[in-house]
Structure formats: C-alpha cells, structure tokens
Amino acid sequence: MGSSNFVFDVSESTFEVDVVNRSYETPVLADFWAPWCGPCRSLGPVLEKLAAESDGGFFLAKVNVDENPNLSVRFGVQGIPAVKAFRNGQVINGFVGAIPEPRVREFLQKVAPNETDHTLAEAISLLATRHWADAEEKLRVILEAQPRNAAAALGMVRALVAQGKGREALEIIEDFPSGPEIVAAEQLRPLAEMLAEVAEDNDHRTESDLQLAQYWQSARLLANGRYAAGMDGLMEVLRKDKKFRGGEPRKVMLGVFALLGDDDPLTREYRGELASVLF
Incomplete structure (x- = not known):
C-alpha cells in the first residue's frame, strides 16, 4: 500500500x-x-x-x-x-x-507502538522474570529485521550472558549500535569475557592455583545461573586479593549487577558486601 x-x-x-x-x-x-x-x-x-x-x-x-x-x-x-x-x-x-x-x-x-515495539516490550518483561531463552527468541526476531536496534541489542546481550553464551554476547558488544544503551552493554563486557573464556578453555577445570580454581568455578556457577554462589566465590577471591587479575572479580560482579538490575535483591545484597570488602 x-x-x-x-x-x-x-x-x-x-x-x-x-x-x-x-x-x-x-x-x-x-x-x-x-x-x-x-x-x-x-x-x-x-x-x-x-x-x-x-x-x-x-x-x-x-x-x-x-x-x-x-x-x-x-x-x-x-x-x-x-x-x-x-x-x-x-x-x-x-x-x-x-x-x-x-x-x-x-x-x-x-x-503508535508497532509490532516491533510490542515484541520488544514482551522481551523486556521476559528478561525481568529471567525467562532468558524465551526473551532471546523474541529479540532475535527483532534484530533480524532491525539489526541496529540498540534496545533489542542490549536485551540480547543480557539474555545471552544469562545463559552463559559469553562469546556471542561479546560479538554484539563489539559492534554495538549507537545509543545510550551502549553504556549498559559495556558494563556487561567483563562478565561476558569471563564466560567466554571459561566455556572455551577446559584447562580451567584442572587449575592448580587455588585462587584461579575458585575464580573459574565461580564463572561456571554464573554460567549456570547460580548467581549467589558465583558471587560468593568471587567475594572469597577478592577477600584474599583485591587486585586479583587486575580487579576482574569486581568488574565481573558489576556485570552481574547490570544483568540482574539495581532493584534485584541479590544486587542490593552483594553490592553492599562488595563495598565492604573493597573499602
């Protein structure tokens, strides 16, 4: 028409x-x-x-x-x-x-919201309730039609990271559409990098260094959606060495906070614990 x-x-x-x-x-x-x-x-x-x-x-x-x-x-x-x-x-x-x-x-x-706006709203609701795979499915539909949709791209990064798909999340972050959402996407980068590395390197499963072993065990827990247990492990690493791997545990935890959102009970709890350890 x-x-x-x-x-x-x-x-x-x-x-x-x-x-x-x-x-x-x-x-x-x-x-x-x-x-x-x-x-x-x-x-x-x-x-x-x-x-x-x-x-x-x-x-x-x-x-x-x-x-x-x-x-x-x-x-x-x-x-x-x-x-x-x-x-x-x-x-x-x-x-x-x-x-x-x-x-x-x-x-x-x-x-005058269009079909894409409705689909995006549905995906955001699914992210809020941690239905990561369902959200990913809807976001893929949007990004196939509108690959530079920044809101959908950020939602996809969150959905992928939450499912342990760090490498795919990084590919989106590296070519992220312009827009204010890029700030939130960058906050998720350290978590995505950690998940990508642990998924691609099985040597981490037999790490002899106890600090590294705990760090990668935390990564595996986070990849499986066990956020509290994963952050507990990262906190233990930080208590022993605040500068471990250039402060990566802190950056990863900030990424988890960005994934879960500021209002999530885990974010509120562990943000306070992180501050008490670092300061």
Whole structure:
C-alpha cells in the first residue's frame, strides 16, 4: 500500500469521522500546517515517510490551518507545524515545531507502538522474570529485521550472558549500535569475557592455583545461573586479593549487577558486601 492510503487531507466537515472516530481503531496524527510555513515543509515529508513505513500503524491527517481555522481554535494550536496524536477519540500527546526524525520516531513509539515495539516490550518483561531463552527468541526476531536496534541489542546481550553464551554476547558488544544503551552493554563486557573464556578453555577445570580454581568455578556457577554462589566465590577471591587479575572479580560482579538490575535483591545484597570488602 502506498503512502496515500495512510495520509489524507481533512477539513472541519470531515475531521470528526476521519480523525476522531478513526482513532478508536488506529492512532491518528493530525498535522496542522500551512503552505507558507517553512518548517512545515520540513516536517511534513518526515511524517508522510513514517506513515508509509508504519504500513497502517497510524494514519496521518493533514490540516491546513488557513482553510480550517476553527480546528486550530478547537485544539489550541498557536504555532505550526503542530502535531496532535489521537487515540480512542482523545488527544493523547503532541508536539510543536519541525523536530528531527529520530525524535519523531521516539514520539511515535509512545503514541503508535508497532509490532516491533510490542515484541520488544514482551522481551523486556521476559528478561525481568529471567525467562532468558524465551526473551532471546523474541529479540532475535527483532534484530533480524532491525539489526541496529540498540534496545533489542542490549536485551540480547543480557539474555545471552544469562545463559552463559559469553562469546556471542561479546560479538554484539563489539559492534554495538549507537545509543545510550551502549553504556549498559559495556558494563556487561567483563562478565561476558569471563564466560567466554571459561566455556572455551577446559584447562580451567584442572587449575592448580587455588585462587584461579575458585575464580573459574565461580564463572561456571554464573554460567549456570547460580548467581549467589558465583558471587560468593568471587567475594572469597577478592577477600584474599583485591587486585586479583587486575580487579576482574569486581568488574565481573558489576556485570552481574547490570544483568540482574539495581532493584534485584541479590544486587542490593552483594553490592553492599562488595563495598565492604573493597573499602
């Protein structure tokens, strides 16, 4: 379907049916504009492109304010371009001005979530309940379609690390999409590196050095989801040598905290223990 299927002009006589009533089934964005408005000419094509891209995820209704002044008054439009998002017959959000495309996309995620957004929300819920494999399955679907989706990439790193798949997690971290999520991904790197190394080197199972033996035993426990036992082992290593392997046990524990989240009871408990040992 072309963009004309999702973009249309509305007037004072058609607004109720084409925007208000339609919004009970599908979100509708009303774009208040005028032919003489320069910023409108910048924003309009972006909105039309995204409407076509959404393939029915939302409709775009174009309102010429010169021809429909009563609609401007009705919805409090004082400057243009102005966008009002309608859902279930009501204005639920909006913005004024020709904002950049990335910000328009962020706005759309809030008012007109698409199938990818729904899938990502489901995956995040699965991560929160530690259904790692189920989350991984959904995240793979997203990343196949949108390989540079940073939120999905971070979720995938968490899902992989939680299942002991350190090497695959590192591959994603090494080529991580731009975005604020990269900070959280880097926090998981030391844990991913540890898991990758223990999975690929069986010599660690017969390590003669007691400190190293305990360190790699902790890695195996973490790889199997036994976080408390794994962190107990790392704490023992740190109590004996705070600088063991350049402070790796501390970095790995911070990675576990990032994996579990700040509100997890284990994070709260072991963060305090870690601080007591280090300081």
